[in-house]
Amino acid sequence: MASTVNLKEANGNQSSWDTLLPDFPKGPLCKYRKKASFNWKEMAVFLDGEDIIQLKNRIFSALENDPFFAHRPGEDLSREKYQELTFLRCKRLFEYDFLTQQEIIENPLKIFNMVICIGMYDWSPCLQYFLHCGVFAGTILSASNRFADLLGKVFNMEIFGCFALTELSHGTNTKGIRTTATFDRSTQEFIINTPDFEAAKFWVGNMGKHATHAVVYAQLYTPDGQCQGLHSFIVQIRDTKTLLPMPGVMVGDIGKKLGQNGLDNGFAMFHNVRIPKENILNIAGDVTAEGKYSSSFKDVKERFSASLGSLSIGRILITAVSATNLKLALSIAIRFSATRHQFGPTDEEEIPVLEYQTQQWRLLPYLAAAYVLDYFSKSLFENFVEFFAGLLTKQRSQRQADLGREIHALCAASKPLSSWTAQQAAQECREACGGHGYLAMNRLGEIRNDNDPNCTYEGDNNVLLQQTSNYLMSWMNCIRDKVPFESPLGTINFLQDYHHILGRKFTAVSVEDCMDSSVPLAAYKWLVCYLLRESDLKLKKEKQSGQSDFEAKNNCQVYYCRSLAIAFIEQTVLQRYHDYTHDPNIPSTLQTVLKNLSALYGLWSLSKHLAVLYQGGYVSGEQAGRFIQNAILELCYRLKDDAVALVDVFAPPDFILNSPIGKASGELYKNMWSEILQGNKALNRPSWWAEFCINKPVTGRLRSRL
Amino acid sequence: MASTVNLKEANGNQSSWDTLLPDFPKGPLCKYRKKASFNWKEMAVFLDGEDIIQLKNRIFSALENDPFFAHRPGEDLSREKYQELTFLRCKRLFEYDFLTQQEIIENPLKIFNMVICIGMYDWSPCLQYFLHCGVFAGTILSASNRFADLLGKVFNMEIFGCFALTELSHGTNTKGIRTTATFDRSTQEFIINTPDFEAAKFWVGNMGKHATHAVVYAQLYTPDGQCQGLHSFIVQIRDTKTLLPMPGVMVGDIGKKLGQNGLDNGFAMFHNVRIPKENILNIAGDVTAEGKYSSSFKDVKERFSASLGSLSIGRILITAVSATNLKLALSIAIRFSATRHQFGPTDEEEIPVLEYQTQQWRLLPYLAAAYVLDYFSKSLFENFVEFFAGLLTKQRSQRQADLGREIHALCAASKPLSSWTAQQAAQECREACGGHGYLAMNRLGEIRNDNDPNCTYEGDNNVLLQQTSNYLMSWMNCIRDKVPFESPLGTINFLQDYHHILGRKFTAVSVEDCMDSSVPLAAYKWLVCYLLRESDLKLKKEKQSGQSDFEAKNNCQVYYCRSLAIAFIEQTVLQRYHDYTHDPNIPSTLQTVLKNLSALYGLWSLSKHLAVLYQGGYVSGEQAGRFIQNAILELCYRLKDDAVALVDVFAPPDFILNSPIGKASGELYKNMWSEILQGNKALNRPSWWAEFCINKPVTGRLRSRL
Ligand SMILES: Cc1cc2nc3c(=O)[nH]c(=O)nc-3n(C[C@H](O)[C@H](O)[C@H](O)COP(=O)(O)OP(=O)(O)OC[C@H]3O[C@@H](n4cnc5c(N)ncnc54)[C@H](O)[C@@H]3O)c2cc1C
Ligand SMILES: Cc1cc2nc3c(=O)[nH]c(=O)nc-3n(C[C@H](O)[C@H](O)[C@H](O)COP(=O)(O)OP(=O)(O)OC[C@H]3O[C@@H](n4cnc5c(N)ncnc54)[C@H](O)[C@@H]3O)c2cc1C
Structure with missing residues (x-):
């Protein structure tokens, strides 16, 4: 495999590394750092290359210096506030516009790294941004040129997009989707309709509170009453001037989730909503003015493998997102384990818990997995770039089709592998940090909770694995x-x-x-x-x-x-x-x-x-x-x-990692202690103190009611 | 093993079962219910006996009918409000006073079942109540009669207790505890002191906001400068009239946790706080007026096995608590799997996901585990009751000591087994419910998050297992x-x-x-x-x-x-x-x-x-x-x-289980849909709509700052 991630020359030397990668503050971690068999800066430069490190530094320090991204220790953000903050942060990402088109074309791995860097800070704004600029825009882009106008509005945020496939009663089995799009010859419109609430679009990221436009998947019906299968349409769901729902659209927020709560996942029901004929995303097929269906593909199989290939990017990114969560969790747990002393050969001398065989065995294989899966996700991304180039140049060779199938088979299993590994690792890291791993500020819970849906979206892991085994059996x-x-x-x-x-x-x-x-x-x-x-x-x-x-x-x-x-x-x-x-x-x-x-x-x-x-x-x-x-x-x-x-x-910089026990200095107690005291209410008397001091319960008073 | 949980006669008949256990509402679950090979009511009566079922019913319906325990769908409770609500609920538990002393003595399993029933509703008030009435009171009770007075105040809530062993830098290794209690002969007081913030008491449940008294573990120093090892003392930490800290005590809340956020876990530092000599809990040893140390045990070993035995109750209960979480998670996931249709032999006919081999294999072994671990935890509790009776009657036989050791070895491994099984099951159930498992209202996240610390407190699982293997190796x-x-x-x-x-x-x-x-x-x-x-x-x-x-x-x-x-x-x-x-x-x-x-x-x-x-x-x-x-x-x-x-x-009643996809009717979509719309803000425009509609970002504006 020829690859830019392969064997980058660790060009440059100690002094250029030092500019790129400053030393860590002195502290309890020095002991282990001194024992390392290699220079971490050389490794970092070798793995990523200076260019990518510079990009990372640029993004990390932009976030660190931006008041919108400031952390709020001890603050108990409501979901509504967190959604607002996420949106404001997402807007800032537009303003930073970290990568030019040119940079992306020159090195597509940069966009991959950008997503990861923002996600390391918080997945909510990252996903919000990516669902809009990546998934929504990408879907439109691949349809036809007639959406160029709309695309402009995506990138200056005149509109905000979401991707609406799943319904309340159908997820994995997309064939079972029941929303309909019926072509009306007389007005040259499609009528989008939700037959009942069980067919409401559901789980759609960005739809809950603020998306104005949705790519909606629906069963296409031509005037002859024929169902032509699943197609996608652009449907405006909210007024861009007021964010109020469009006529015929009932849209709302599905409520609190286990994680990713900055992101507003939503539902929508369509009551015979009319959209112009042009709003069909004619990727797979189109309808003539007379209402005749035509497919751009010779056969279903070809159409299928083209779509398979392009769906892969989501799973490849999730492979990488999960590997990133793995890295975050391990950064915290390993630094904790190297500085937490407990027990020892004598009562006086306690040793770092990393010295215990069980602790090593619980954590270090995951550390290895982080390296291995990180490399794999990058290399698979590069394979995808090759495939995508073929798509753009309309390659219809056998190799292109085979490549699509192979990449599909790989990411249909690498997504499960990576997301499960990260999920198990997050739990193991939480436990490996003892009680302190259970404190929210140390972030292992957030990592576990935010990583969790990687096992589910873009295809449930257990169902996806069947795709890979089918491929192998073939x-x-x-x-x-x-x-x-x-x-x-x-x-x-x-x-x-x-x-x-x-x-x-x-x-x-x-x-x-x-x-x-x-x-x-x-x-x-x-x-x-x-x-x-x-x-x-x-x-x-x-x-x-x-x-x-x-x-x-x-x-x-x-x-x-x-x-x-x-x-x-x-x-x-x-x-x-x-x-x-x-x-x-x-x-x-x-x-x-x-x-x-x-x-x-x-x-x-x-x-x-x-x-x-x-x-x-x-x-x-x-x-x-x-x-x-x-x-x-x-x-x-x-x-x-x-x-x-x-x-x-x-490990990203302390500001990004945002975990007192995972900070680079290794001063875990000082860091925790100061974070607790920054929580302005830590020492306050509870507002409800009179409920204890004055309104005493009468023991057994209610027993007679039982 | 002679045991009341063994082979209860399923006495009574269909009609008496029907009074105890009403039928479930008709709905999609009927199909599977009809296929069952046994009568669930007969099973329930056989496993628990009518008496326990009546107790459960009593508790469940008290909670269901009490406005303090009403659910608040869609409400985004702040941590402070949740803590307040938890405290108010805890007070209600005092007022219900579900069990008389007489009932408990007649059948100790009732207290076990009471804890479980309240916990099924929410572990936070359950733990708050139990830490106070069970752990705090229990510790005092086992010390000496001189605390009878204090005990009265516990049960009418004049004071509120907590149990403070762990410190910021020491948990598992309790020998490393650094808080000191120095006896001052001149005033006949102990001086409680925290040498530095790393020795602050930490993680203590109830201490964060409202406990007034703590059982504090400290190294006892006699006037001769000798350290006599770890002992426990009653220290008042807050004024009972104001809930303000006592002089010399710095006490506060450690902040948000991954779960159990109704409970206020806290920290405390003592600056030479003086307490009367009588406040030593003379379980292991005492100090004379002259400052001479005396132990009530002949040798260290005896003292050790006595304390081991009594520590076991916590681990036995956690074994049961975890088994309960296992039951809750499975109730939700199995009912979902029996009603969620996805794919099928033909495009028209979809089948319940429970019909898939993978789904069965992912869930049903945990269902078996729920039955097996439930039975084990009850039987181990009964073993403990026997042991405890021996403690109360001051039995010092070899059998009593051996029994303490054996129970210790069993629960030091059953706690890990049960808590890990429940933790893995909660994750598997979350995934088995697909996207809907990730919605907070369906409760699998809460179950996973609340269960998690069962792996850590009362001894980290991995460390505890060493106790069991030591026992076996012996x-x-x-x-x-x-x-x-x-x-x-x-x-x-x-x-x-x-x-x-x-x-x-x-x-x-x-x-x-x-x-x-x-x-x-x-x-x-x-x-x-x-x-x-x-x-x-x-x-x-x-x-x-x-x-x-x-x-x-x-x-x-x-x-x-x-x-x-x-x-x-x-x-x-x-x-x-x-x-x-x-x-x-x-x-x-x-x-x-x-x-x-x-x-x-x-x-x-x-x-x-x-x-x-x-x-x-x-x-x-x-x-x-x-x-x-x-x-x-x-x-x-x-x-x-x-x-x-x-x-x-x-499965507890719907009100207690509190999960739309887990309700007994099996109408999962109706239940979810109505719960979402009850969340009053689901359809609201976000308060920050102008941030999208008016304040548009200027793409790339901040790029120059990078
Ligand atoms: C945080 C989050 C964000 C999301 N964002 C979006 C979005 O922006 N747009 C969108 O359209 N959707 C979105 N989704 C929905 C997501 O794509 C679906 O949840 C996902 O596809 C899984 O489908 P499901 O929930 O219907 O699971 P189900 O299909 O109901 O699966 C339930 C269980 O059944 C099992 N099962 C199903 N079929 C089979 C089979 N054939 N063999 C064996 N087992 C089977 C599964 O393994 C699983 O355990 C999001 C979901 C989440 C959680
Ligand atoms: C929700 C919650 C409530 C709590 N409530 C209370 C309370 O009310 N009162 C109270 O006093 N405490 C309380 N605690 C503290 C709890 O008892 C401790 O967290 C627990 O004993 C674990 O200790 P630790 O956190 O110090 O873990 P550590 O000892 O720091 O363990 C960290 C890691 O090191 C490993 N390790 C440590 N020693 C060894 C060894 N010898 N061999 C191999 N591995 C080792 C462990 O396996 C673990 O992975 C609570 C904790 C939590 C999370």
Whole structure:
């Protein structure tokens, strides 16, 4: 894979690094920083390149210096106020306009990094901005040129957009969407209608309070009464001068969520709302003035893979967003663990909790995952950029279609992998910080709560995994028939060796043997082939026993297709990171630690499949499992002194991270204490003090009522 | 185990059940209810008995009819208001005074059920009430008679109590507590002092805003300058007439938490605060007028096991509290899954998501866990009641001491097991409800957030597990020397067969063979012995390689002692449930479903250890693993039609459950829709509309500042 994220030269030297990346304040974390085996600045420059670091610095310091983004310690923001603040912040993002069109074209990874940087501060304004400028504008952009005018209004915020697919009673199953768009020949309009409240648009980000326009998905009906399937339309939902609902539109806020509460998610019902014919987003099809339906695609399949490809960007970004949450949570938990002392060999001498084997084992594999998933999301983004270029230039080659399918299969599993990893890590980090992890100011709750819907939107994780396993199963015919095959990105090419791989065995004979990621990688290749074979057999068996296709597939998920999709994506993610870290051009100063991360991630992920490795006979005997387990522990041990520096590489500045126990100085108690006392009401007597002091309860007074 | 929770006679009949347990409203859930293999009312009466059901009904309807407990849909309660409301609700609990002393003595399980019932409504008032009447009062009660006066003031709320052990920099390691209590002979007072802010009391429930008195743990110094170790003292922290801090006390609120925000957790610093000599809680020791220290215990060990035993009640209750959260989350997710239709064999016919194999496998094992853990927590509570009776009657027998140790070992692992299970289940249920699970009104977020600290307080889960493994390891000498041994509750008696058990193998030769919990139970017995042996060997090896005891123990946790403790408690929990469900006196109408639950829980828990079973040679070959996996799926399938009825058995009334998608009618969309529209601001224009309509951003205006 040729890639700008690959092997950036750590050009420059200590002094240029120092300008880009200032030193951290002295404090309790120095002890671990001194023990690190590498220079964190060199690593940061190596991973991102100076250009991206400069962009990050620019965004971070803009936010830090802007009063609109000031933190409000101890303040109990109401949801309404938080929504307002989010909107004001979103407006500021327009005013900063961090990237020019030119910059984006030159290096698309910049837009990726911009989203991440803003999100590290708070996902609410980030998503608000992105749903409008990215999703809404993007959907219009890909439709036709006739929306150029509207697009202008998007970018100067004359209008505000949202993307309305989900309904109250239908989400994952988009085919079940029941909103209708009926073409009226006489007026050359579409009539948008919600049959009943169960078909109300629901969950739509930005729709709750302020969006003026929505991309609405509806079943298109032509005058002949035919349903032409799901299409999208631009519908104005609020007056741009007053923000009051347009006639026939009932629109509102769905209420408080578990997180992301700056964002206003909404619902809408349409009562025969008429929109001009031009408002159909003619991506998939269009209607003539006479009301005849025409599709721009020769066949349904082609149309399908084109749309699949473009849907992928959302899932790729969520892969990255989740990896970012992983980084935030770990920055906090690792710095806490390195400065929190509890117990020790003697009563006098307490040691940092990071020194405990359990604490290392609970956190360091996630640290490795943060590195591995970060790299993967960037590389997949670059694959998407290639695919998107093909879309823009209207490439209709087989390769383009195959690339669309492959990227779809990858992100349909990388989104689940990354979002679940981050969700579990956020919980583990919360617990790893003991009671202090449960204090809201330390931010682990916000991270967990904001990350949570990554498991659900853009496709529920469990349902998405089926897409990936379907893709993998689709190669079984080639495998069986021994027809050569390959995919544009090569992620399934190893399946050509299927029969051969299935004959392999685990060969390590010592812990030392397992310390490189090639070992879990080889095991993963076997595992994918094994699960592919088993899933294929299981499916056949289900069908033979008389199950319908629908039932048969459903009954092959647990322990088969679902495991297959997960194993495949872990393998792919690991393969990419293995190749990256084993490139001979990697600076020798960084290679050891990077290889350790690769090995730890690989072994730790693999260890969750250990039962299957035994079951299928890849591994046998007591020792094999022990080697893997001991290698994991040994890698954790080797990485513990690098952990703080590894976190320094990706932790945003203190202002952005916004967690007293996660600050770069490591002065956790001072930081917490001062934040508590800044909460102006911390020491106040409660307003309701008389309820205790004067209005005493009469014990048992109400018992007679029971 | 003789127990009132064991085999209650399902006395009475359909008509008496109907009075106790009214029918549910007709609706979409009827379909599944009709398919159930048993009568949910019979089950409820069988599990709880009429007396407890009446108590529950009494409490639930008191709350439902009391305006103080009214829900406020759509209202965005500030933290201060929520704290006030919680306090007012807590006062109402005093006025209801649900149980008389007599009732509690007659059936201590009633107090257990009362806590659970109030908590099902909201944990904040429940914990506030319990910390005061249970923990604070309980601590005083067990000290000496001289506090009778104070105790009166507790129960009429003249004072309000809290329990202050943790400090900002010390939690788990209580030995590290740094607050001091120095005896001043001249005034016959103790001087309570906080050396610096890192030793401030921290996290103390009720202390944030309203407690007037605290049980404060401090290092006791006698006039000879000797530190006598940790002791507890009653310190007044606020004036009872004004709620203003007492002189020398700096007390305040630690701020917003991830959950339980009705409860005010606080901090306190003491600046040489003087308290009368009588305020020492002379549980462990006392000081004479001359300043000489005297302990009421002959030796440290005895003192230790007495205190261990009484500490257990907190962990037992948390085991139950977590099991309750498990029930709440499942009530919501199962009812949703039975009524949410998505996809289907044809485009027209959609099926409930509960019909999908993945959905069953994600939820039903947790449903089984809810039954199993509920039973275990009750039975452990009954064990504790026996132990406590011994404490009250000042029993100093060996059995009493052994019982204290055994109960300690059990709850030090059942708290982790139950709290983690509930935490994972809450997350899984959230995801299983798709987007709607992320809406705050559906309550899965609150359940997850409120359950979370169960993993941390009363001892961090990971640290607690070490207590259990230490207990198990302590039997190795007897095992090695082949000395007979047993424990009061018999939970470790099977270890006498250690050598024999280690020779056993998995014998099932079909899926059908695995369908009873005896199969996982046998496997667990082997697993515990195996992990015990391995942990013991590992510890020896670590020590032989020159590690100190401290290091050696730390390095034996992951994959060894930690797994051992978990396997042991799962085994114990399963054993009790297996015995319960296999008792021939169980009504035949209920036995099948109860046995299915027992088998599912056992196999599903065991399956997480499958790798170790292979590794250690208990299981071998491809088929063995498949049998277990297929048995899990088959049990899920068999239980899916019982799932709604199983949830009906434990779900509280709609008012208490307070989740539109979890209501008993199953009209999820109507319930959600009406709740959203009740939120009075749902349709309002935002107050900040002019920020969009008038104050437009100038795109790029701030770019020059970057
Ligand atoms: C914060 C947030 C923001 C959102 N923003 C938007 C937005 O801006 N615009 C918009 O249109 N939508 C939005 N959504 C909606 C989102 O896209 C849907 O919630 C998502 O697609 C999942 O669908 P669902 O909620 O209907 O889940 P469901 O389909 O109801 O899933 C419920 C459960 O059933 C299971 N299930 C369903 N089908 C199957 C199957 N075939 N096999 C096995 N299991 C199955 C799932 O795994 C899941 O556990 C948002 C949602 C959230 C939470
Ligand atoms: C909501 C809430 C309410 C509370 N209420 C009260 C109250 O009313 N009164 C009161 O006194 N306290 C209260 N507490 C404090 C609570 O008791 C402590 O938080 C708890 O004991 C955990 O201690 P800690 O926070 O110091 O964790 P730490 O000890 O700092 O643990 C941090 C991490 O280090 C790990 N660790 C520590 N020691 C070891 C070891 N030896 N080996 C391996 N790993 C280790 C832990 O596993 C954990 O992951 C409350 C806490 C919460 C969250």
